[in-house]
Amino acid sequence: MTAALPVLILMTSLVPAIVTFFLPQESHLLRNALNLGSAVLKLALIVAMLVAVAGGAIYEAALPLAPGLVLLLRVDEIALLFVSLSATLWLLTTIYAIAYFGDKAELSRFFGFFSLCVAATTGLALSGSLISFFLFFEMLTLSTWPLVAHKQNRASLDAARSYLLFALPGSAALLWAIIWLESTTGPVLFTDPPDLGGIDPWSQRAIFALFIIGVGVKAALVPLHGWLPAAMAAPAPVSALLHAVAVVKAGAFGVIRVVYDVFGAGTVVDLGVGVPLAALASLTILWGSIRALQQDEIKKRLAFSTVSQVSYIVLGAALAGPYAMIGGLVHLVHQGLMKITLFFCAGIYDERAGIKRIDGLNGLGARMPWTSTCFSLGAMGMVGLPPLAGFVSKFYLGLGGIEAGAPWVLAVLAASTLLNAAYFLPLLYRLWFLPPAEDASGDERAPALVAPAVVTAAGSLGVGILAASAISPLGWANLIVLRGYAP
Amino acid sequence: MSALLTGSVWPFAVLVWPLLLGLAPVVPAWRVQAPWVLPLAPLPALVFALFGAPGATELPHLILGVELEAVPGGALLLGMTAAVWTAAGWHAARTLERSWRAGILVGFWCLTLAGNLGVFLAADVVTFYVAFAAVSLAAWFLVVHDRTESALAAGRVYITLAVAGETLLLAGLLIGAQAADSLQIAAVRESLGQAPLGGLAVALLVAGFGIKAGLVPLHVWLPLAHPVAPVPGSAVLSGAIVKAGLIGLLLFLPAGTDWGAVLMGLGLLGAFAAALWGLTQRNPKAVLAYSTVSQMGLMLLLVGAGVGAGQAAAFYALHHGMAKGALFLLVGVAVAASTPRERRATLVLAGAVALSVAGLPLTGGALVKAAAKDGLAPAATFAVTLSGATTTLILAWFLHRLAVERKPTPGQNWAALAAGAALLALAAMLAPWVLWSGATDLPAGYPLRASVMFDAAWPVLAGLALAALVIRRPAPELPPGDLLTVSRPRARLHAPRRPVVVLPTALGRKFVRLLIRARTPEMALRRWSAAGGLLVAGVLLLAILLVDF
């Protein structure tokens, strides 16, 4: 049982993926039922495991590939944090996507790769060894490409190309790092950080840098972020998934793994690589916000905001202290909830009102109150307005910064807050206060589109208001740090 | 799992009740008539302030663990706030035009109220911050409610400063919380004294709270926001909301910090400069706004001086809040007045309140001033006394403007509005008498002493004399927002869009050209003469490497 469960969870998205590929385009009902059903099943399994793991249980499943190549699935607290996020948002995004696409073309292909993408994310979350992490990391890279290119027009193909253009060299760097490391230490399991004694410090730093480049591409660390805004050519559900759950989160999660499970916080501090990484993350936070200010396309602005927001997680990991760690981990979930809300709403504006640019938002609040309210909640959460989700993360990151003897982090957080306000509040202002254009149209009579947004918006409010309770992401992050990463 | 709530449920109810009422407009059927909930929203707070039992309340699962407790100074302000909001709510309920916008206002009105009450009840940093954010950001909707160009412009200034303030606060509080390794406000305040970054933290806090409390030079939003906000909005802004900044300083400023002097200096500056600058305004609400800045200056001076651990400042704020609230409401009342009799009555009432603010003996104002001076350095004492003159002057100017400004809007029930304002004014007059013994250690008869009465009286008379001159030869009119001329919306931010990087195409083209060129040697290699030669060369090379001679 303990071995079966992780595999089962992986299968809940892998099997539908494979089946979906072979479904004819017409069989909407079957396809939707399959995807929704498996999403629900997966969620149920995860809830069951949450309870068990909270009680201290650990699930493991190992598949030896070749000597030194062990595919290890391990369900521990941190894995569950990520996997439960992805499972929840997967369900919602599936509902949303079904409504979004209606009966457009190539749906079997889309949902196939969609599920594959989630399978990869799941595997990534459950990976218990470096090599299995890499394995799913690559699986994610590839399964995302068709999603980005889904529209198959010039823009999306270019976007897809630039995605690979960034991702594959990143993977090469990652593999390079892994092999360099493992050729000395042997296979690395996340359960026990390897003994780096055999490697001289400078090589260690080089390996660390390679690791960060590898995962940094996905985490969209400046200057490796170019693909992310370009990927906006993808359909809204994809953007939502990309930005909230799958790709960027994989990168951020990777940073956490590298810092805490591969090198170990202590080593990172001793090597003196934590502060540079934190600085890079800070640079990304600010740069992303500044670029976001300059966009007048809603999705592009959101994209750059992702660049900035995801680096909060990296920052938390880089500071390598308990508080910062909590902040980073909890932002993994919080950013997901808020950002997916924003993308859901952006998609609704596009789909129901044909609005892509910011100046089109004028006065939409009156006509699309639910969507606009969700959008506002998400945006204010991003700004870090209490008691929304973003505030909680920011609070812990700030504490962590001071604790780690890096009070300049406060300045970064402050600047980022102001910048976030600067590029989000004008949107809300347009939504609620400016008069709509004469030819304005659009409604939100599409419950299946709006409902997911409402749920996630409520979620990003709820996780903030109930942060202190044990069942909240914050509570879980605390648990992780207490059990796994207590200094 | 620990209990959801420990201790008295009242403080929590005080905060939740307005939030619940604030949801009323969500129901379309109720949306239009929603303003009627406004006067009800603060009632639990009022009751709690009057009969509330001391003692802490904890909700460990909320946000980061919510703790509520009414500190002594906080209790005074809580009551005052509740009173002001009740009166203003009553006024709003009767005057707001019924539209879907009213619904939005009601929602955020209640949110602001909850936050405003929260800052006086919070016992832990996070709850305080949450409440503070609520009061300062949600109040933006009160400012921009009319959606006029000037309102929106003022709103931009307001929100910018508010967000900046939030950010500064968060930074400061984070330093404090980390140093104290606790979220308890008391503990944080302690640690701010000796923490390595304590100085920085206090600076951040002073700036953050100063913005809200109208500390010169961070006060610029006040004179912009008040004239454009609807009357009840201005009332709560000036009466209650600015006090959030005050309580913040009272709660977090560590004892014996060097910033006390700074506060005193800036407070003094504000007290006089703002009052005089107010004379350049014509809009009565703008004049009142400047008077608020000057009054807040006095209170900040008291905070800086740390008199009676802030009790004095709180006591002073108690009176000023209600009086100023009443004055703003009376502006609305005056507008509603349709007959000369009503107008006259309004002016009389306003005059009475104004004199109380100026500190005419036997008024509530005189009492709080007397209590405030106790324990102040002589110079400061004289300054406070002298400020009575400027206060009288500016309020006289206000009454003058109120009298000459005539744009009656019929259809309002003057009596009902006047009653609300009058009750609040009465509370302002009497509350200091009632609370005297509790708020200060001075003897009960102290305010009746001749010397005290004289100190209170002469500035008022001086002020009236000056006022006579000023009203005859008014100061030139200047736009509100002294230090700031409201700028156009920031066009800079929407700079020309640069394309998102896909890949350096020039480089790509070069590479392709290089590839094409690479095909030439490939073709050359195909010639057997070349390839065969290479083959022979390969044999020789291998042979050289393999044969050991």
Place this chain on the structure above:
Amino acid sequence: MTGLTVFALTGAALVGLGFYGLLAARHLLRRVVAFNLIGSGLFLFFGAAGARGVGPDPVPQALIITGIVVALSATALAVGLVVVHARAAGHAVLPEEPEEPEEPKDEGAT
């Protein structure tokens, strides 16, 4: 100078000639011939070098015979290819290699 050495040297000489032809000639038939030269040279050398000690050694002889068979079949295929290619292309040289001047234009064409 034993006979074996003569054989060996002759074989080596044949190989050398063959290689020269292979590199020098462009005409495909000549190349095929060159291959055969090399092949024969090698077999000759093999026969000579293979004779170990006294008496005949069966192994090289068997191998040589096999090799000759293989070479024959290879030659057959090669010539066939040359012809077919010449029919199709109109000349008996590879496209990347320019015609030889003395070569008649219609060589092998029908």
Place this chain on the structure above:
Amino acid sequence: MNALVAVLALPLLGALAAVALPPRAGVRAALLATALTVAATIWLLLAVARRGVQGVILGGWEPPLGIGLAADGLGAAFIAMSAAVMGGVALAARQMMAPDVVGARAAFGFWPLMLLLWAALNAVFVSRDLFNLYVGLELLSLAAVALVAIGGKEAALAAAMRYMIFALAGSLLYLAGVVLAYAAHGTLDIGLLAARDAAPSDGLALALMTAGLLAKTAIFPFHVWLPPAHAGAPAPASALLSGLVPKASFLIILRLWFEAMPDRAGFAALMLLAGLGAGAVIWGSLQAMAQARLKMIVAYSTVAQLGYLLLVFPIAGGDGAAQPWAAGAWTGAMFQVLSHALAKAAMFLSAGLYLAAVGSDRLGDLRGLARTMPMTAFAFALAAVTLMGLPPSGGFTAKYLMMTAAFAAGQWYWALVMALGGLLAAAYLYRPMAVLFARESLIAPRPVTRAAQAVPLVLAGASILLGVFSAPPFEFMQIGRPDAAEEGL
């Protein structure tokens, strides 16, 4: 009858039958022979797995006089590889090589040549005698050249001719080396040569044989004959040529350097080989990027992929053989051989399907075919994953093992070449993928049956599974390996 003999005899008999019988019956006979050989292969695999190395002495004559055949783990694995590819190709060829598609002559010629090729491959894989290997190699080359030529177009014939020249030159060099070896030691049996006492001519012999084999393996810079030949042949033939044929000559190089004359393998020579390999990886990839036709791209990618194989020499060859990482590197190279064979066959078959659908393999004409032939596009993509060496493919296992070993041996630069090769592969395989994925399709494609599309998909899937379940083949290939350090790193 011995399984070892069966895998050699059955294809030969099938070839004869295919020639002798009238065309339609001939095809059936060929398919039957294919099926039987596949069965025999499985039989052999089980035998090797259960009872270790399978040997047979022909005619009861012991080496050096007689000829011995032996299938160790490696040989058996290669035989299995060819069986898999042959089976797939045979299924695909039933339609692709139908007379109405490629003309009667090609349709008739294909089957016997294919089976002949198969027999030759298996012979090479199990021979332990250098001259025997020569014969097998010749047979292989002749069949391969003929397969290139059966298309009958001028370009194909020229390519075949060029191939012929290189092949013959290669075999003659090899033969020269064999002669020298025999002259020095009086035996050509690999086992006995390993136990010989060194002679001065050994170096020259090894050099000649190696050079000849490099030419036959199409290792840079002797690769120029390969792309036009493989691209010019009919798709099923290309699949065989690219997937299997070069592996035979490579296997001989391997046996020479690791088993027959390991003592000769000086470090400089090993580095030279690896250098050629690195050159192949980079040059082949760059050329592939510059191509405009799908089959040319795939062919050049073969040039690049073969380059990886030579990187094993300095890591696991010579003194490295005794090191703990040798097994990893060596097995990695073998994984590369197997997964490349499967993936490349899948790619050429997909290309063939596209050719059948739109009658051209110019990239411009393939636009939007992912929509009309999704299975094929998916097969191509999976194969691409293997060639890029991305997990969880066999190509990844290969790369991982070899890179790890390279690091362990302190030769990180070879690891760098492999990583770079992966990126270059992504670069040249991206163009076809993007084109297939484009929205608008210019040419209305002829329908292709799902059954035909399934074949490449299965082959590509196999190349992936090879990575997912790489432990059993890893163990299997250690069977009967000289100085096999059983556990890798």
